Amino acid sequence: MSDTNTAHDEHDDPSRRDFIYIATGAAAAVGGGAIAWPMAMQMGAAGDTRAAGSIEIDVSKVEEGQQIKVLWRGKPIFVRYRTQREIDIAESVDVSTLRDKQTDDERFVPDFSGKINKNLLVMIGVCTHFGCIPVGEAGDFDGWYCPCHGSHYDSAGRIRKGPAPLNLEIPPYKYISETVIKVG
Amino acid sequence: MSGHSTYEPKYAAAKWMDKRLPIIRMGVDFMGFPSPRNLNYWYAFGGILTLCLMSQIITGIILAMHYTPSVEEAFNSVERIKRDVPYGWLLQSMHAVGASMFFLAVYIHMFRGMFYGSYKAPRELLWIIGCLIYLAMMATGFLGYTLPWGQMSFWGATVITGFFGAIPMVGESLQQWLLGGYSVGNPTLQRFFSLHYLLPFIIAALVGLHIWAVHHVGQNNPIGVEPKTKEDTLPFHPFYTMKDAFAIAVFLMIFALFVFYLPDALGHADNYQRANPMVTPPHIVPEWYFLPFYAILRAVPDKLLGIMLMFGAIAVLFVLPWLDTAKVRSLRFRPITRWCFIIFLVMCFVLGWCGANSPDGIAIPMGEHGMSFKWLSRIATLYYFAYFVAILPILGWVEKPKDVPDSITKAIHDGVA
Numbered sequence: 293m294s295d296t297n298t299a300h301d302e303h304d305d306p307s308r309r310d311f312i313y314i315a316t317g318a319a320a321a322v323g324g325g326a327i328a329w330p331m332a333m334q335m336g337a338a339g340d341t342r343a344a345g346s347i348e349i350d351v352s353k354v355e356e357g358q359q360i361k362v363l364w365r366g367k368p369i370f371v372r373y374r375t376q377r378e379i380d381i382a383e384s385v386d387v388s389t390l391r392d393k394q395t396d397d398e399r400f401v402p403d404f405s406g407k408i409n410k411n412l413l414v415m416i417g418v419c420t421h422f423g424c425i426p427v428g429e430a431g432d433f434d435g436w437y438c439p440c441h442g443s444h445y446d447s448a449g450r451i452r453k454g455p456a457p458l459n460l461e462i463p464p465y466k467y468i469s470e471t472v473i474k475v476g
Numbered sequence: 477m478s479g480h481s482t483y484e485p486k487y488a489a490a491k492w493m494d495k496r497l498p499i500i501r502m503g504v505d506f507m508g509f510p511s512p513r514n515l516n517y518w519y520a521f522g523g524i525l526t527l528c529l530m531s532q533i534i535t536g537i538i539l540a541m542h543y544t545p546s547v548e549e550a551f552n553s554v555e556r557i558k559r560d561v562p563y564g565w566l567l568q569s570m571h572a573v574g575a576s577m578f579f580l581a582v583y584i585h586m587f588r589g590m591f592y593g594s595y596k597a598p599r600e601l602l603w604i605i606g607c608l609i610y611l612a613m614m615a616t617g618f619l620g621y622t623l624p625w626g627q628m629s630f631w632g633a634t635v636i637t638g639f640f641g642a643i644p645m646v647g648e649s650l651q652q653w654l655l656g657g658y659s660v661g662n663p664t665l666q667r668f669f670s671l672h673y674l675l676p677f678i679i680a681a682l683v684g685l686h687i688w689a690v691h692h693v694g695q696n697n698p699i700g701v702e703p704k705t706k707e708d709t710l711p712f713h714p715f716y717t718m719k720d721a722f723a724i725a726v727f728l729m730i731f732a733l734f735v736f737y738l739p740d741a742l743g744h745a746d747n748y749q750r751a752n753p754m755v756t757p758p759h760i761v762p763e764w765y766f767l768p769f770y771a772i773l774r775a776v777p778d779k780l781l782g783i784m785l786m787f788g789a790i791a792v793l794f795v796l797p798w799l800d801t802a803k804v805r806s807l808r809f810r811p812i813t814r815w816c817f818i819i820f821l822v823m824c825f826v827l828g829w830c831g832a833n834s835p836d837g838i839a840i841p842m843g844e845h846g847m848s849f850k851w852l853s854r855i856a857t858l859y860y861f862a863y864f865v866a867i868l869p870i871l872g873w874v875e876k877p878k879d880v881p882d883s884i885t886k887a888i889h890d891g892v893a
Contacts, residue, residue: 335667341657361754366659368754421779422638423659424631425756439758440635441774442835457779 346476348468351412359428361417364475368425369463370417370449371473378447379410381434391451392459399448399459404467414473415449416463421456436460481505510709511716512697514884514893518592519695519716520723521585527724528578529683533676535571536620543623545669547662550625551750569739575617576742577731579765582610590796591817593805594696600797602689607793609682612675614766614790619672621763625665626747631760633660633668639786642779659753699887700805701880708884759834767831768824771853772860774835785857792864799864801872809878813871820863826856 349362351371359372374382382396396410403409417436419426424440431437431444433452438445443454450459465475483501485491494501542561544553557564586606589595595603622633637660641651656663694703703709710716734741742764746757762770773786792799807814830839830853838846881887 335656336653337655337657338663341661341663363754366657366661366753422635423641424635424760425754427756427758439756440631440760455774455777455779455782 346474348472348474350472352471368417369475370415372413374411374413382446382448394450394459396448399462401466404470414465416461419443419456420458507713509691509712511695511712512703512884513710514697514888516698517723518588520720521581523720524581524724524727525585528581532574535567538567539571545666547665554624569735573734591807592696592698593700595797596805598693603797604794605682605686605689609679612679616675619668622668625751627749627751627757628744628747630660630751631756632762639783642783699881699893701884704883761832768827771827771831772857775853775857800868804877804880809880810875812875816867823856823859
């Protein structure tokens, strides 16, 4: 009985039936994907969040040995006026011994006159480990110390000790006048 | 369910009901479930956990009526619940303390399962569903802790979502997708609230599967010998409902002690400060129930490896039924493994202690410097993993277990159950 049925099915224009099955399945898959995609993508950063992109910071008020914090994209930007001692310490380090190899110069962008102002260090003040805010003038290397998991950064914001993998990030910024920088 | 239904409807209404929707029959059969007659008080935690889940869901639904999930209002709305909403102080305290009590009970429940070998065949799936419940509880606990939007809420959320940023290549985009922005902010809080409301119902569904599974395979018991005859078992009701009720009463006394006298003892003072993205608290730690995993995370100097170890510490629980190679279930009859388990238990507490302290702090003063928490957590982490991937598999082969009783009833008569 089942044999005759099978035989009968084979005569019953299989290509047309297969086409309907596959077309239905394909339409369902595309439909499922078409609704799953927006449901997943709504999670991402919204337009207004993205739009709050860039800020200007007046750096003229930062005195030697001071640091200001400015909020940018929900994260603090550190602007530190380094002392000569801090610059000397940062320059004296053998770069090949660093975890994330960067010279002190590579931590800066040229200022308004096209030179590098090694006094004014601009960084994203977010530990590259899990995103805590490091404390200034702390740690074993005269720089920053992250209280969360014990990462030590030096006076150029480079990772020296502890679990963080990278140096404190330098945000995209440029000098738009002698005293004002634009971040973002 | 094991065995046939023994329910006989007595009243006309019950008979009418039984022909149409045998829900009374289902309940009676469910409560009459034959349970080993030698269950001790460690077996009461299933009932206690059911109560915890119900309490969290009920208080949570009420709190959601008063809570505002926005970065501007969240902190104030929680303070308002505590100060102004009638009995809000009680409900908020029950919910916050309840989370701790829930974890306390689940840890005892899990350690009990590990001691008596309750994960062994045919209970592997029962154990794995339990692990899934635990995982969902951890997610729910973390999400809920974010909602009051205090300093610890904010920085806890920043650190935990930072884990995803450590994944090579896709990490940063994945993290932004999870947060809904460049950092933890309003979109993060709103989705955390939504998911915190959802997950308990997923837990409830998993608990349904967990109870179904335990009714299908039967409960394990302290000697780990399956019931063989009817006299090895007792009906769940009234015997274990009464035993559980007494255990619940004692548990609720501890619960009440915290709710009424120590509502903040298990929390952190920093969380009474409103979230501030510019300042990280000097000493951030998770809630006590996550401390051992936090210590494992910090034990290694590498970010990605730390995360992998931390998730590995949970993942290894899922494969425990296959790592333990012993034929004997209960550690009562495995003298060497029993001691290794006790050391394992101590190491879990040591990890919790390490997680609560600064990695560079001195844990054990010895000689000139002493051992730092970082090194202590390394030793404890090593033992934690060794217990699962080395000690249990090897001891299963080499250890000679003591004589296991033939039956539960015989064990009771011989005074060893």
